Amino acid sequence: MTLSMTLTPEAGPRPPDELLAFIFACLAERGLSSDGLRPPDATHPLFVERDVLAARARQQNCSLRQVMDDCLSRHIWPERFRRNYGLFSVKAMRRLLGARVLLAGCGGLGGHLAGLLARLGIGAFVLCDPDSFTESNLNRQAFCTERTLGLPKAEVAAQAVRDMAGHAEVVPHTLAVTADNLPALLDGVDVALDCLDSVADKTLLENACLRAGVPFVHGGVLRHEGMVFRNVPGPAGLPASAPDAQPDAGLRRLYPQGQSQAELDAARGAGVSVLSVAGIACLMAGQCLRILLGEAAPGLGRLYHLDSGLPELESFAW
Amino acid sequence: MRILVKLSTTLRDCVPGYDAEAGLSLDMPEGTSVRELARHIHVPPEEIKIVMINGRQSEGSDTLRDGDRVALFPAVGGG
Numbered sequence: 001m002t003l004s005m006t007l008t009p010e011a012g013p014r015p016p017d018e019l020l021a022f023i024f025a026c027l028a029e030r031g032l033s034s035d036g037l038r039p040p041d042a043t044h045p046l047f048v049e050r051d052v053l054a055a056r057a058r059q060q061n062c063s064l065r066q067v068m069d070d071c072l073s074r075h076i077w078p079e080r081f082r083r084n085y086g087l088f089s090v091k092a093m094r095r096l097l098g099a100r101v102l103l104a105g106c107g108g109l110g111g112h113l114a115g116l117l118a119r120l121g122i123g124a125f126v127l128c129d130p131d132s133f134t135e136s137n138l139n140r141q142a143f144c145t146e147r148t149l150g151l152p153k154a155e156v157a158a159q160a161v162r163d164m165a166g167h168a169e170v171v172p173h174t175l176a177v178t179a180d181n182l183p184a185l186l187d188g189v190d191v192a193l194d195c196l197d198s199v200a201d202k203t204l205l206e207n208a209c210l211r212a213g214v215p216f217v218h219g220g221v222l223r224h225e226g227m228v229f230r231n232v233p234g235p236a237g238l239p240a241s242a243p244d245a246q247p248d249a250g251l252r253r254l255y256p257q258g259q260s261q262a263e264l265d266a267a268r269g270a271g272v273s274v275l276s277v278a279g280i281a282c283l284m285a286g287q288c289l290r291i292l293l294g295e296a297a298p299g300l301g302r303l304y305h306l307d308s309g310l311p312e313l314e315s316f317a318w
Numbered sequence: 319m320r321i322l323v324k325l326s327t328t329l330r331d332c333v334p335g336y337d338a339e340a341g342l343s344l345d346m347p348e349g350t351s352v353r354e355l356a357r358h359i360h361v362p363p364e365e366i367k368i369v370m371i372n373g374r375q376s377e378g379s380d381t382l383r384d385g386d387r388v389a390l391f392p393a394v395g396g397g
Contacts, residue, residue, distance in 0.1 A: 105397045197397035220394040223327040227394045253375065255367055259393050270328070272396050303375075305326070305391075310339055314389070317374045 019074060022059065026052040040075040042090070049079045050166075064167040065123050069094055080165075081121060092293050093121060099292050100124035100169075100188055102214075104177050104205050105195030106153040107131065108272065109219045111142035111160075112281035113193055118161045120285065122292075124169040125161055126185060129153040130176040140274040177201060182208035191288050194218045197268060199259035203251040206231060210249060215291045218250060219284045224273045224309030226280035227254075230287040230301040250300050253318060275308035319384035321346050321355065326391040332361045341387075352388060353378040367393045 017039075023046070024034035040046035048071065050064075057067045068078050072094050077085055081093060088096065099122050103110045106129035114125065132152050137144040143156045158172035177185065177196070182205065186192060192209050194217060196202050202218060209216035215232045229250050259267070283304055290296040303316040323342040330336045346355060352371070353363045356378070368391035369376045382388065 107397060109397050195397045197395065199393055199395045202395065219397070221396045222392070222394045225327050225394060227391075255393060255395075257367070259395060263393060264395075267393060267395055270396070305389075307326075307338065312339075314373070316370050316389075 019056075019071070019076070020046075022056060023048055023052055023076065026055055042075055045075045045077045045085060047077050047079045047082050047085075053078060053167075063169075065097060065169065068167055069097055072097070084121060088121075095292055096121040096289075097123040097167075099190045100126065101288065102126045102128065102185055102189045102192040103157070103195055104128050104185075104192060104201075105197065106143075106157040106172075107137060107141050107195070107197070108221065108274075108277040109281050109284065110193070110195035111144070111153070111157055112278050113195060113219075113284055114157045114161050115142055115164065116281060116285040117288065118165040118168060120289065121165075122288075123167070125158070125171065126189060127154045127157050127161075127170065127172045128175060128177055128185060129157070130174060140272055140277045142278075177205055177208075179204060179208070183212060186212045186214050189214050191215045191217060191291050193284055193288060194220075195284075198264050199251065199255045200264075203249070203255070203258070206249050206251050209233070215296070217284050217287045217291070219280045221272050221276045221280050222267065223271050224276050225305065225307045226276045226283075228280055228283040228287060228304045228306070230291060230296055232291060232296050232298045232301070234298045248300060250303070250318070253300075254303075273308060276306065279306050279308045279311075319346055319348055319350075319382070319386075320344070321350075321382055321384075322387045323355065323359065324387065324389040325361070326389065327394065328392050329361050329365060329390055332365075333359055346382065348384075350382050351378065352376065352380055352382065352390075355382065355388065356390065361390065365392050366390050 027034050053064060053067050057064045072090050101117060101122055103114055106127050132150055133144040133148050135149060143160045148156045152174040154172035154174050158170045161168055161170050186208060192214050194202050194205050206216050210233050213233045217230045220227045231250050300318055305314045321344050325336060352369050356363045356366055363378055369378055370389040372387055
């Protein structure tokens with residue numbers, strides 16, 4: 001058949017029909033006919049399965065993620081994103097695939113978020129958690145199973161993301177976030193997600209994000225409830241010398257007195273429902289998407305409160 | 319004046335029989351502050367970290383008005 005199509009602006013130097021010819025040859029090798037297939041366009045995309053994309057990556061000696069991006073630019077969608085089609089434009093899907101997120105904490109919120117973001121199509125993950133799974137995590141943490149008890153949360157989450165999305169770049173760190181390591185952890189990150197379990201650590205992360213100019217999404221849970229807000233620094237970020245008590249830091253506004261050790265100990269032993277954890281993770285993922293897709297204005301967004309027990313979702317102004 | 323109070327998570331333990339869906343509807347004297355309201359319903363003010371009046375962040379010292387909706391939260395800081 002004759003293959004012809006218009007080059008999209010992002011298509012790059014290679015003639016587009018060469019990619020299609022490769023894909024159709026792969027289909028033929030599998031005994032599938034490409035007769036009737038037309039060059040894809042925005043309203044008639046072509047969906048291609050991952051083994052074909054993997055073959056293309058081997059042929060081109062590049063990463064699977066690069067091939068997926070190249071294909072998307074020509075309206076050739078990875079089959080894994082077939083049901084993302086209609087939710088996201090090609091431009092948005094490519095943005096997600098090219099995005100890198102930091103999950104600070106890989107337990108409750110972090111575990112659920114890792115899965116959600118991997119399935120949405122986020123392409124790169126930095127996963128941080130100093131802990132290993134214990135039996136009391138089984139009630140709410142996505143990747144805590146009887147098989148993973150005792151294993152490091154960051155490593156388990158990394159393997160789970162790889163199992164869901166083999167194209168994703170995943171870097172696990174079995175360590176706690178600190179003022180010293182955060183600048184390096186945030187390097188190249190598009191959004192940082194606060195899945196930590198103390199107000200002090202959350203505040204540390206938000207302040208580091210403000211200094212580095214990295215958008216921040218807060219999540220916190222207790223019992224059946226939780227809270228979410230986003231904080232998107234201005235384009236230039238804040239100078240590195242800025243003091244910790246940023247006037248535009250959401251956590252300082254929410255918790256000006258911080259959290260005492262007794263309060264923290266009580267919170268770490270308190271009941272937390274998987275419903276609130278999963279619900280807040282969904283709201284955080286939604287905020288992350290808005291940021292990545294350029295739909296979030298700079299500054300503090302609204303504060304959302306979810307009561308998964310009723311259920312009830314409220315939003316508050318600062 | 320009539321005030322609607324919504325309590326979050328552990329603060330609900332301070333009010334036996336609290337109905338999370340309906341909240342607490344209270345008649346309070348004019349000029350009552352959030353902190354005074356909290357003491358009235360036996361919620362220790364030091365356990366309240368976040369105060370929202372009619373959907374806007376407020377302070378414990380803020381004075382309430384007839385018809386206000388007050389939401390009180392402890393630290394919701396788990397991960």
